[in-house]
Amino acid sequence: MKEKSYAELMKASAMKRKRKKEAFVLDLYVDMVISDAILNRKLQAVKVKLDKALDCKNKKMFITLSNEYIQLQKEYGS
Structure with a gap:
């Protein structure tokens, strides 16, 4: 088995890090x-x-859903 040179080992190491x-x-x-x-x-x-x-015309549901929508936007930072 042929041993690899220092340059070959360094090149292989660099390629591994890149991948x-x-x-x-x-x-x-x-x-x-x-x-x-x-x-x-x-x-x-x-x-x-x-x-x-x-x-x-469900005001209570609209307010609840509006708050949920706002919360989703805050959670995801949009």
Whole structure:
């Protein structure tokens, strides 16, 4: 078995670190996309309920849902 030179070992080590960083960034990006999709789905569901509360002139439900909508926006920083 041939031993690798110092330069080859350093190059392999650098490539390994680079792949780890790229994998981390990709995982982070995937998490962001999923979180955004979840937020959009939750906000859309609350909007539909808000519209129904307005149509039914249900003030109590409208206020409750408005607070829920505001809370969702605060939690996700939007």
